[in-house]
Amino acid sequence: MKAIITVLGKDMVGILAKVSTLCAQRNANVIEVTQSIMQDMFAMIMMVDVSEASVPFLELEKELVALGEGLGMKIHAMHEDIFNSMHRI
Amino acid sequence: MLNTQDILETINMIDNEHLDVRTITMGISLLDCIDPNIERACSKVYDKICRLAQDLVKTGEDISAQYGIPIVNKRICVTPIAMLAGACEKDNPVAFARILDKAAQAVGVNFIGGYSALVQKGFSPGDLPLIDSIPQALSETQYVCASVNIGSTKAGIHMDAVRRMGEVILESARRTADCQCIGAAKLVVLCNAPEDNPFMAGAFHGVGEPDCVINVGVSGPGVVRAALRKASPADNLSQIADLIKRTAFKITRMGQLVAQEASRRLHVPFGIIDLSLAPTPAIGDSVAYILEEMGLSQCGCHGTTAALALLNDAVKKGGVMASSHVGGLSGAFIPVSEDAGMIAAAKSGVLTLGKLEAMTAVCSVGLDMVVLPGDTSAAVLSAIIADEAVIGMVNAKTTAVRLIPAIGKQVGQELHFGGLLGSGPVMAVNPGSPEGFVSRGGRIPAPLQSLKN
Numbered sequence: 125m126k127a128i129i130t131v132l133g134k135d136m137v138g139i140l141a142k143v144s145t146l147c148a149q150r151n152a153n154v155i156e157v158t159q160s161i162m163q164d165m166f167a168m169i170m171m172v173d174v175s176e177a178s179v180p181f182l183e184l185e186k187e188l189v190a191l192g193e194g195l196g197m198k199i200h201a202m203h204e205d206i207f208n209s210m211h212r213i
Numbered sequence: 214m215l216n217t218q219d220i221l222e223t224i225n226m227i228d229n230e231h232l233d234v235r236t237i238t239m240g241i242s243l244l245d246c247i248d249p250n251i252e253r254a255c256s257k258v259y260d261k262i263c264r265l266a267q268d269l270v271k272t273g274e275d276i277s278a279q280y281g282i283p284i285v286n287k288r289i290c291v292t293p294i295a296m297l298a299g300a301c302e303k304d305n306p307v308a309f310a311r312i313l314d315k316a317a318q319a320v321g322v323n324f325i326g327g328y329s330a331l332v333q334k335g336f337s338p339g340d341l342p343l344i345d346s347i348p349q350a351l352s353e354t355q356y357v358c359a360s361v362n363i364g365s366t367k368a369g370i371h372m373d374a375v376r377r378m379g380e381v382i383l384e385s386a387r388r389t390a391d392c393q394c395i396g397a398a399k400l401v402v403l404c405n406a407p408e409d410n411p412f413m414a415g416a417f418h419g420v421g422e423p424d425c426v427i428n429v430g431v432s433g434p435g436v437v438r439a440a441l442r443k444a445s446p447a448d449n450l451s452q453i454a455d456l457i458k459r460t461a462f463k464i465t466r467m468g469q470l471v472a473q474e475a476s477r478r479l480h481v482p483f484g485i486i487d488l489s490l491a492p493t494p495a496i497g498d499s500v501a502y503i504l505e506e507m508g509l510s511q512c513g514c515h516g517t518t519a520a521l522a523l524l525n526d527a528v529k530k531g532g533v534m535a536s537s538h539v540g541g542l543s544g545a546f547i548p549v550s551e552d553a554g555m556i557a558a559a560k561s562g563v564l565t566l567g568k569l570e571a572m573t574a575v576c577s578v579g580l581d582m583v584v585l586p587g588d589t590s591a592a593v594l595s596a597i598i599a600d601e602a603v604i605g606m607v608n609a610k611t612t613a614v615r616l617i618p619a620i621g622k623q624v625g626q627e628l629h630f631g632g633l634l635g636s637g638p639v640m641a642v643n644p645g646s647p648e649g650f651v652s653r654g655g656r657i658p659a660p661l662q663s664l665k666n
Contacts, residue, residue: 130224158217169220182278200224202281209470210463211219 126155126204127174127181129188133197135166143170143199146191150184152177166197171204231435231498232464233283234471235491237273238411239266240418240426240484243292243327251304254297255312262289262316262325265425265481270321272478276471284471285432285633289317290416291327299339306343310350310357317356326416328359331406333368334656344377348384351396358414364404364602366609370657372599378402379595379651383618386587390620393628397617398550398582402598404605404612409485410541415613426484427476428541431468431532432491434552435498436460437524441506453507454527461488461531469536487541488532489577490524492552494635500524500545501554501564512554513564521545522575542611544577550617550630550637551582560638566597567643574604579612584628584637587620594618596647599657607660 129147131139144154153173160167174181185201192199226232246257266289273287291313298306310328317325328350330340347359361378364370385396401415408419411428418426440460444453468486476483492500501512504520525544533539547569549555558564566583573579579601585594598614605612619628619639629636 128220130220132221132224160217162221167217167221169217182275185278185281198228200227200281203279205470206280206282206467207220207223209466210223211216 125175125181127172127201128204128207129170129172130200131166131168131192131197133166133192133195135161136195139166139168139195139197142191142195143168143188146187147172150177150179150187152184226436227282230439231493231495232433232467233285234429234468235432236286236288236411236430237269237284237471237475238288238290238416238428238430239269239479239481240409240422240428241265241289241291242418242422242424243297244420247297247300249300251301251308254301255308258297258309259312259316262291262313263319266320266322268479272475276474276478280471282467282471286323288322288411288413288416289320289325290411290418291325292418292420293329293331294327295330295339295343296420297339298343299337302338302342306339306346307350307353310346310354313357314354323356324358324413325356326358326360326413327418328357329361329417331362332374333362333365333371335371336374344374344381347381347400348388348396351385351399352388358399358416360401360403360406360415360417362403362406363598364606364657366405366606367659367663369659370404370599370602370606372651372656373654375598375602376595376651376654378598379591379593382594382616383591386618386620393630394617394620395630398615398630398634400615402614404602405610407541407611411487412489412491412542414615422484423482425481427472427479427481428484428487429468429472429475430487430489430491430541431464432489433460433464434490434492434500434503436464437490438497438499438503438506441503450523454523457524457527458531461528462535465532465535483538485538485540486532486536488528488536488539488543489541490528490545492546492548492555493633494551494553494556496553499552499554500547501552501558505554511561511563512558513568517568518571518575521547521572525576542577546578546581547572547576548581548615549583549640550628550635551633552635556635556637559640566640570600570604573601573612574608577611579605580614580616582615582617582634582637584617584619584639585642586624586639587618587622589618589642590648592646592648592651593642595651597642599651603657607662609662
């Protein structure tokens with residue numbers, strides 16, 4: 125399964141590195157990354173393949189949320205289907 | 214790759230605009246639990262609910278985590294209990310309410326609906342004992358919701374039942390007077406009750422339904438309001454309706470995804486999606502604010518009925534293409550105590566009971582969570598039910614009445630239920646007496662609209 129990780133907050137050094145390091149540690153393969161600045165908020169969106177991940181998705185999601193809290197950023201990790209169903213017919 | 218804007222839009226809806234799935238409701242048939250021995254019947258009921266719903270709450274939480282969508286309520290509805298009570302007519306049906314409460318607690322749901330009777334044309338064995346036991350059942354249980362269907366477009370209005378329900382509402386409030394009259398907040402009187410409604414307190418599992426089914430109620434007033442807020446003041450009402458439709462489509466697609474996933478994981482067939490805009494007392498999650506965003510100074514002023522009709526229709530049009538099966542109530546809810554904008558409008562006096570009644574002709578439910586003076590007579594309550602029921606009967610739509618007489622309180626005071634039920638100001642009722650009309654009893658004949666064959 126593929127998941128979408130979104131990171132929202134104030135821009136700072138090393139965000140991409142920290143999130144992708146966690147993904148690598150859990151064997152989640154980063155497929156694509158985009159970054160943008162929206163109303164002085166930093167937004168990073170990653171698509172990752174978690175089908176080979178070493179931990180269940182719900183656990184990885186918790187770890188990512190905790191990482192975000194530590195950085196003062198808001199991190200969401202959600203199944204890609206939620207976006208497909210809402211925005212594609 | 215998905216569009217960045219789309220992804221951020223979804224995240225924003227969840228984080229800032231209260232987007233959620235309001236309820237996953239499992240419908241369970243209890244027809245195979247009917248038994249002349251009430252203890253045996255209760256034991257079958259408990260076993261069946263616990264067997265089928267044991268994973269409901271956990272599954273809801275897992276889906277919520279996987280998709281990142283809050284699923285606020287996990288609930289159960291069952292076959293109208295009057296049908297079980299009919300087989301053991303001499304026993305007090307409150308035993309069923311107690312066992313439903315115990316089962317709800319065991320599986321961890323926050324409401325269980327179906328302490329119900331369908332009496333639109335008359336009473337069958339079990340109906341009257343159940344109706345008479347409602348005040349006791351609601352005062353002795355925490356999770357049980359009761360509903361009584363007293364009319365339909367096909368059958369007309371059963372005024373003997375309407376008269377009785379006025380007394381039952383009053384007694385339910387009296388018995389729970391020391392806890393904000395909460396008993397009456399768990400009791401709905403319906404006309405044209407849908408058999409697959411996932412929303413409480415009117416949910417029950419109709420006899421035409423499968424043995425077990427998953428129905429999902431979506432929500433999202435906050436999302437619709439936020440979309441309208443971004444609209445230009447120059448946008449005309451056709452454009453406003455289109456904007457609501459597009460938003461409702463997205464909300465419903467999310468509900469459909471959750472419903473299918475819940476159905477798959479629980480090995481229970483998917484029933485319907487209920488396309489309702491269900492408000493909560495949280496600031497911003499209000500249907501009244503949507504109407505005000507359209508250009509009304511406050512909900513309840515002239516123009517409110519028109520704005521609500523537009524909203525209700527657009528929600529359905531947007532949602533219907535997003536789901537494979539739509540049912541339940543499907544439309545905008547206007548519960549007074551559960552909607553910050555409605556509470557404010559009722560407090561300021563702009564929203565009156567009369568206007569609320571007009572609004573119910575074009576929305577999906579009826580007079581919902583309306584707090585009335587504690588000295589309101591049973592006859593007045595019955596007359597309010599009758600007025601509301603005929604609106605449903607003549608327009609071939611569902612109407613529901615959930616009135617809470619605030620025992621010992623008057624206009625200017627409030628009841629505080631807490632949680633999703635919110636709080637409501639006592640609203641003034643018309644001082645005239647409908648006593649003579651209500652006491653006639655009998656049936657209001659079905660209207661010509663019922664003869665469609």
